[in-house]
Structure formats: structure tokens, C-alpha cells
Amino acid sequence: MNHNEKDGRRSGLSLIIKVSLIGGGFYLLLFGICAIPFSVAQREAGHARPQLQQHQQPTVRPAPSQGGQVDESVAWQNNAVHDGFDAASPLVPPLTLRWSRDLSANGVTSISYPLIAQGLVLVTTTGQANTFMALDENTGATVWSAAINGTYGFVNAAYDSGKVFVVNFDGLMKAFDAATGTLLWSVSLPGQYAFTSPPTAANGIVYEGGAGIGGTVYAVNETNGAVLWTMPVENGDHSSPAVVAGSVFVSYACPQSYAFNATTGQQLWHYSSCCEGGGGATPVVHAGQVYVRDDLCDQTSGLVLDANTGTVIGGFNSDRPPAFVGNLALYFQSGTLRGVENGQVLWSFAGDGQLTSAPVIVNQTIYIGSNSGTLFGLNTSGQQIWSTQVGAPIPAPDEHNATLTTGLGAGDGLLVVPAGHVLAAYGTLPTLTGAVSRKTHGAAGTFDIDMPLTGSSGVECRSGGATHDYSLVATFAGNVNVTGMPQSQVISGMGCVGTGGVCDPNGTVSVSGNIVTVPLTNIADAQVINVQINGVNGAGDEPAVNVNIPMGILIGDVNGNRAVNASDVALTKSQVGQNVGAGNFREDVNANGTISSTDVAIVKSDVGTALPP
Numbered sequence: 001m002n003h004n005e006k007d008g009r010r011s012g013l014s015l016i017i018k019v020s021l022i023g024g025g026f027y028l029l030l031f032g033i034c035a036i037p038f039s040v041a042q043r044e045a046g047h048a049r050p051q052l053q054q055h056q057q058p059t060v061r062p063a064p065s066q067g068g069q070v071d072e073s074v075a076w077q078n079n080a081v082h083d084g085f086d087a088a089s090p091l092v093p094p095l096t097l098r099w100s101r102d103l104s105a106n107g108v109t110s111i112s113y114p115l116i117a118q119g120l121v122l123v124t125t126t127g128q129a130n131t132f133m134a135l136d137e138n139t140g141a142t143v144w145s146a147a148i149n150g151t152y153g154f155v156n157a158a159y160d161s162g163k164v165f166v167v168n169f170d171g172l173m174k175a176f177d178a179a180t181g182t183l184l185w186s187v188s189l190p191g192q193y194a195f196t197s198p199p200t201a202a203n204g205i206v207y208e209g210g211a212g213i214g215g216t217v218y219a220v221n222e223t224n225g226a227v228l229w230t231m232p233v234e235n236g237d238h239s240s241p242a243v244v245a246g247s248v249f250v251s252y253a254c255p256q257s258y259a260f261n262a263t264t265g266q267q268l269w270h271y272s273s274c275c276e277g278g279g280g281a282t283p284v285v286h287a288g289q290v291y292v293r294d295d296l297c298d299q300t301s302g303l304v305l306d307a308n309t310g311t312v313i314g315g316f317n318s319d320r321p322p323a324f325v326g327n328l329a330l331y332f333q334s335g336t337l338r339g340v341e342n343g344q345v346l347w348s349f350a351g352d353g354q355l356t357s358a359p360v361i362v363n364q365t366i367y368i369g370s371n372s373g374t375l376f377g378l379n380t381s382g383q384q385i386w387s388t389q390v391g392a393p394i395p396a397p398d399e400h401n402a403t404l405t406t407g408l409g410a411g412d413g414l415l416v417v418p419a420g421h422v423l424a425a426y427g428t429l430p431t432l433t434g435a436v437s438r439k440t441h442g443a444a445g446t447f448d449i450d451m452p453l454t455g456s457s458g459v460e461c462r463s464g465g466a467t468h469d470y471s472l473v474a475t476f477a478g479n480v481n482v483t484g485m486p487q488s489q490v491i492s493g494m495g496c497v498g499t500g501g502v503c504d505p506n507g508t509v510s511v512s513g514n515i516v517t518v519p520l521t522n523i524a525d526a527q528v529i530n531v532q533i534n535g536v537n538g539a540g541d542e543p544a545v546n547v548n549i550p551m552g553i554l555i556g557d558v559n560g561n562r563a564v565n566a567s568d569v570a571l572t573k574s575q576v577g578q579n580v581g582a583g584n585f586r587e588d589v590n591a592n593g594t595i596s597s598t599d600v601a602i603v604k605s606d607v608g609t610a611l612p613p
Contacts, residue, residue, distance in 0.1 A: 073116040073409035073416070074159040076198040076397075077321050077358060080243040081285040084323030084330075084360040086410040090477040091362050093377045093386035095415060095426040098538050099140035100391065104421040106131075110395070111418035112404045113198075115159040116411030118178050119479070119513065122164055123423065126153035126404055132166050134181060137412055138479055138538070140425060144181030148174065152402040156240075160201035163222060169402050171195045171210050173220060185225035192216050197250075197280070198240040198405050205262065207248055211236030211278070217250055217258070219265060229265030233258055234272075238399045239280040242290070247307065251292035253279030257305060259290070269310035273297040281399055286324040289313060293321070301333070314343070320358035320397065323366075328380055330359045330366065337368055339382050347382030356396040362410040369394030369408065375417055375426075388426070392419040413478025413514070413538075427538040431477040435549045437462075438471045438517075442593025444580035448473070456613060457528045457552035459560045462591045463602060464553075467501035470520040472531055472551055479513045483544055484534025488518045491548070493529030495522045509533065526609045528552045556606035558586045563610040564603065572603045 071088040073079075078086050103111065107128030115122040120143060121135045130150060134143045148155045150168030157166040163184065167173045171189035176182065189195070192210030199208045205228060206220040215236020219228040234256040242249040243262055251257040254275040259268040274297035281293035285307060293302040300315030302322075316322065318331035329340045335355050339346045349355075349368075355376075357369035365385070366378040371393045377386035394417060397405050406418045415426045436448035437460040451458035451472070464470050482488070486507030488497050496503035498521040510517045518531055529551050535544040556564040558571050575587040575595045589599040 071411050071413065072159070073114055073411040074202075075115075075200045076113050076156070076240050076282065076405055076407055077284070077323070078360060078409055078411075080200050080202045082240060082242050082282055082321050083284050083286050084321065084358065085325055086360070086362045089362045089410050090413055090431070091365070091410065091415060091426075091428055093365055093428075095377070095386065095388065095428060096538070097388070098138070098414065098425045098427045100422060100424040101135070101140045102422050108421045110153065110404055110420065111406060111423050112156055113397075113407035113418065114409035114411075114416040114423075115157060115164060116409055116414060116416060117159050118162065119412065120178060121414070121416055121423075121425065122157060122159065122178065123418065124148065124155045124157055124166065124404055126155065127421070130155045130168060132157060132164070132176070134164075134178065135423075137414060137425065138481065140423070146174075146176065146181060146183070148172075154196050154402045154404055156198035156405050158199040158201040158206060160206075160222060161204070163201075165199055165201050165206045165220075165222070167195055167197075167199050167208055169195055171208075173199070173206065173208065173225065175206075175222065175225060187220065187225040187227070189216075189218050189220075189227070191230070192236060194237070194402070196238050196402055197236070198282070200241045200243050202243040203262065207241035207243060207262075209233070209236045209239050209241065209250055209280075215252065217241065217248070217260065217265075219248075219262075231258075231260055231265050231267060234276040235278055235280070237278055237280040238282070240282040240405070242283045242285045244285050245307075249283045249285060249290050249307070251281060251283040251290075251294070253277050253294050254296050255281075255292045255294055255303065257283065257290065257292045257303075257310065259307070259310060271303075271305055271310040271312070279400070282321050284321050284324070286322075286329075291316065291318075291322050293318060316340070323359045323361055325361040325364065325366075325380060330361070332359060332368070337366075337378075337382075339380070349376075349378060349382050349384070351376050351384075357394050358397055358407050360408045360410060360415075362415055367408055367415060369417060369419070371395070373419060390417050390419045390422065390424050392422040394419045427478055430480045430536045430538060430545060430547070432547050432549070433475050433477050435472060435474045435551075437551060438473045439591045441580050441585055441588050441591045444585070444588070444593040447582065447585040449586070451549060451551050453549065456562070457550040457611075459552045459554050459557050459562060459611065461554060461557040461560065461586050462589055463555050464521075464523055465590075467499075467521055468495070468523045468525075469499060469501075470523055470551075470553070472518040472520060472549060474516045474518070474533060474547065474549060476514045476516070476536070478538055480511065480516065480536050480538055482509055482511055482516060482533060482536055484536075484546065486534060488531060488533045490520070491530050491532045493527050494524035495520055495529055497531075498522070507534070523553055525553055525555050525606070526611065528611060552611050554606075554609060554611050556589060556603035556609070557611075558589065558603065560586070562613065564606045564608065566607070568603050569600065569607065572600050576600065 109127040112124040154169040175184040193212040197209035215233040257271040323330040354371040488507040497507040498504040
């Protein structure tokens with residue numbers, strides 16, 4: 001039902017009066033929404049809500065799709081469905097502080113949920129000004145920033161495919177190149193004047209909701225800022241669109257919940273309850289069901305709707321967006337986090353009695369923050385397994401007023417925690433996950449030989465050329481720095497760190513994210529060396545560790561059995577003239593991209609050499 005609202009600009013209090021028919025009788029519903037002046041609950045007096053029709057057809061242009069699960073945070077509650085789950089993260093507690101930024105000197109009082117991608121942590125901030133910041137995820141240093149001027153403190157962002165999209169309260173949407181901060185385009189979203197919904201970007205489209213006179217859902221082309229389609233809703237506040245499987249879901253007060261075709265904007269269904277008015281709450285999509293909150297018409301504060309039809313399946317109670325891992329639902333209500341499966345409460349956790357944040361699940365660990373500044377880690381049985389003090393109160397997300405939305409975020413092997421004017425990033429001590437000896441075989445490409453970290457060493461059977469050069473490539477679970485001096489060294493065996501026969505006293509390595517490459521030279525044949533990388537950590541303020549990697553060198557051992565004999569000669573002969581590929585590159589002993597009589601001669605010359613078992 002549509003009714004005019006009173007303008008509360010003078011008092012800062014908006015009153016929404018609704019008349020609904022419930023159980024055969026009329027009830028007067030009076031909602032008082034306390035907020036800052038010109039809050040999101042305010043509407044222009046004298047304008048009725050538009051009636052919505054099923055399956056309205058907007059004008060659209062299609063956008064491309066993308067997929068794949070990666071360790072990134074791209075929207076509020078980490079992903080486009082807002083379920084708070086980062087399954088791809090390698091994080092396992094105990095976590096260590098990677099870095100912390102106190103932005104109070106910049107006039108910052110609030111920091112948004114983080115976007116984490118491309119080696120960056122991206123946040124919006126409010127205080128003396130509204131700002132978008134891109135920080136180096138390894139150090140927390142500012143890479144670039146941009147002022148996002150606008151009315152009030154709402155300013156939030158989303159990430160997709162190398163771009164970030166920022167929206168302010170006035171509906172000004174800007175797109176930036178995430179790596180450089182270059183402004184790509186800017187557009188003022190038409191028809192509304194109060195924007196408080198964090199955007200969501202997926203498959204080439206940015207989705208946003210706006211309010212003011214009724215409400216509108218927008219789809220915007222990520223490439224050029226063109227508005228692809230708009231659809232009317234009741235009433236456009238505080239609902240970050242959830243995007244999955246070609247559909248977009250939003251939900252507003254009472255609730256008024258909607259599903260739209262993500263590409264065309266066609267309304268798929270509309271669940272309409274006993275009332276409508278200013279307000280809303282971000283929906284969460286999980287396992288074919290849509291979890292909507294801000295329910296003023298039922299015995300529970302939230303409803304579970306069928307994602308395909310909008311049919312009510314059940315109810316739940318949660319003050320924050322629920323989070324999910326498998327069949328376990330996490331509901332936060334009245335300061336207590338509850339683990340629920342198949343409608344049964346399995347456990348509850350109240351922490352220190354001051355829990356505030358929406359929960360997130362990173363790998364298989366649940367994290368939730370407290371107003372005391374404590375960050376808790378729980379296992380999926382609800383048992384506390386870790387905690388730390390962030391250094392400032394971790395605030396609750398504000399889903400009622402015209403301010404930015406905050407929350408935890410995980411990506412690129414980090415858990416990032418906004419706490420008022422403090423932003424803290426946590427990771428794990430560096431874990432070496434693998435190592436290889438890498439050589440480029442001319443035009444045939446680059447091929448790796450595994451160097452196991454336990455048991456017998458791997459066997460590098462290829463020649464190192466005139467100066468016996470090799471490259472040892474180590475992969476860690478997360479991004480690392482190497483701070484030791486020397487950075488690396490050969491601690492046992494004959495050879496050194498360096499190139500072209502020249503030893504490097506600094507043991508210089510190259511680091512790219514979680515990959516460390518050690519150049520080796522003067523490496524003698526028929527031996528096992530141990531290479532040590534010194535001072536490996538995730539950031540300069542973390543404890544550093546030394547990492548040892550064994551590497552066997554036995555030129556001509558093409559079958560890798562730790563001895564060169566007639567079998568290796570025969571195997572190499574059998575591949576002469578064949579194209580070099582993943583199945584026979586070991587027979588290309590001189591690594592020149594072809595297998596020839598020269599390779600056979602090298603193997604013959606090493607017959608009789610061997611490595612210890």
C-alpha cells in the first residue's frame with residue numbers, strides 16, 4: 001500500500017505511517033526512524049510510492065559474464081552473494097598482525113569494509129572528508145587515494161575485473177582503475193537523491209539501489225558508466241544487491257523483496273508483506289534460498305525465500321547478514337552468535353559480551369569482532385580457538401543511517417579489520433607450499449622439476465650450461481617479503497647464489513607476491529645442496545623465519561631414479577627428434593628446446609654417477 005511520508009528534516013526524525021490489513025482488521029503501523037538530519041528515511045512530502053507491476057520490461061544492453069572462485073573480497077560481506085564466506089583463503093589461525101594504519105591524523109573516524117584484490121586493500125573513509133583509499137596489502141602504505149565529495153557520510157565501493165566502483169549518498173558513481181587510481185568514468189544515477197546501499201559489481205555490471213521518491217534499482221555498464229536498466233522498488237534503502245546465477249536480489253523494509261534478471265532487469269518475482277516504507281537490509285543468497293531481514297510483519301526478524309519463486313520457506317532471527325559455511329548458518333542476534341543447522345541451534349557464542357560485527361568465515365574459521373576491540377576466531381563447532389586485540393573498538397555495521405557500511409573482509413591471504421579510525425590486516429606466518437627447479441627450453445617453453453620439501457630430494461637432471469646456472473622457485477601460502485641478509489645462500493654443497501658464474505654476496509632473490517626465485521650458479525653435478533631463504537615474512541613487522549629447501553643435481557638422470565645408467569641413455573635415444581613437451585622435457589638435457597644426439601652424448605658422459613638414496 002502506498003502512503004505519503006512526513007518530511008522530518010527539521011527534527012531529524014522521519015515518521016513512516018502505514019495502514020495494513022492484517023487478520024481481517026486494520027492496524028496503524030508507526031515507524032520512528034531516528035537518524036542524522038536528512039537521513040535515509042526522509043522522503044519528499046506529498047509524493048506517494050509508485051505501484052509496482054510484475055514483469056516490467058526495461059530497455060537494456062547485455063554485458064559479458066565471468067566466473068571462478070578466488071581469494072578476494074569484492075563487496076560487503078566479501079562476495080556478490082554477501083554470505084561472508086571465503087573458501088579460497090589459505091588462512092589458518094593463529095594469525096599475526098601484518099600491519100596496522102591509524103588514520104585519525106587524516107581526520108578519519110570511520111572505515112568501510114575492505115575490498116581486497118590485485119595486491120591492494122581498498123576502503124572508503126569518512127570524517128573530515130569522504131575519501132577512497134588504495135593501500136599496499138603487504139605494508140598498508142597508501143598507493144593512491146581520491147576524494148569522493150558528497151552529502152553526508154555514505155560512501156561505499158565494489159570491485160570487479162580490475163576496476164573499483166564508488167557510490168556516494170547523492171548517487172554519484174565513479175569507476176577507477178584499481179591499480180593506478182585513474183578515473184575511468186563518472187555518472188550521476190538519475191531519478192533518486194538518497195543512496196545508502198553498498199554497490200555490487202559482477203559480470204561487467206555494477207548494481208546499486210537508490211531512494212528518495214520511492215526507490216530504484218540500477219544496472220550500470222562497468223566499461224563506460226552507461227545505465228543499462230532501472231527498475232522501481234519499495235523503497236531503495238540499505239540493500240546491497242546480491243548477484244548470482246543471472247539474478248539480482250534486493251530487499252527493503254517489512255520486507256519488500258525482489259528478484260530481477262541480472263542482464264535484462266526483468267522482474268522475476270516480488271515478495272510483498274504487510275507494509276512498506278523507508279529502510280531495508282542486504283539480502284544473502286545461499287543454496288538456492290534468499291535470506292531477507294527487516295521483517296516487521298512476522299514472528300521472526302527475517303524470512304527465507306525460494307530464490308526461483310520468492311515463496312516463503314521459513315524464518316530466522318538475525319540482526320546482521322547471516323553467514324554460511326556448508327549447511328551451517330551463522331545468525332547474530334542480541335549480542336550472541338548462533339550456529340544453526342537444519343533449524344536446530346547447535347551452539348552459541350557471546351564472546352566478551354560486546355560482539356558487534358557481522359561474522360565472516362575464512363577457510364573454515366569464523367571471525368567476529370567486539371566493541372572491546374577484540375577479534376575472535378572460532379571453529380565451526382563454535383569453540384574459540386584464537387583472539388587478538390585490534391587496538392580500537394570494532395563497530396557494528398550501520399544499516400539505518402546515511403553513513404558508510406563497515407565490516408570484516410578476507411582476500412589474498414589476509415583478514416582485514418576496520419576498527420573506527422584504525423585498519424588492521426592479519427595473516428599467517430609464511431608457509432612454504434612447494435619448490436621447483438625451473439628452466440626454459442628454448443621455444444618449447446618453461447618446465448619445472450619438483451623439489452619435495454620432505455623425504456628424498458628431487459633430482460634436477462638438466463645441464464646448467466657453461467656456468468652451471470639454475471633457478472630454484474619457492475611458493476608460499478601467502479604473499480611474502482624476504483628481509484634477511486644475505487637474502488639467500490647455499491648452506492651445504494658446492495655452489496652459490498648468483499648468475500653467470502658470479503656469486504652474489506647479498507644472495508639477492510626476486511619476490512613476486514607469494515613466489516620467491518633464487519638464482520643459483522657454479523652448482524656442481526652429482527650432489528644434494530641445501531638452499532636457505534633468510535628472513536621470510538608476510539610484512540616488515542612480522543616474525544621472520546628462515547626456509548631451507550633441498551635440491552638434488554644429477555645431470556643425465558632423466559628417469560629420476562637417482563642414478564645415471566643405460567636406462568637413461570636408452571630413454572633419451574627414444575625421444576630424439578620428438579617435440580619437447582611436458583612428458584619428455586627431461587630428455588632435453590641441455591634445455592635448448594630439441595632432443596638430439598647431443599643430449600644422448602651428455603647422458604652417456606654421466607653414466608655411473610649417482611645420488612644418495
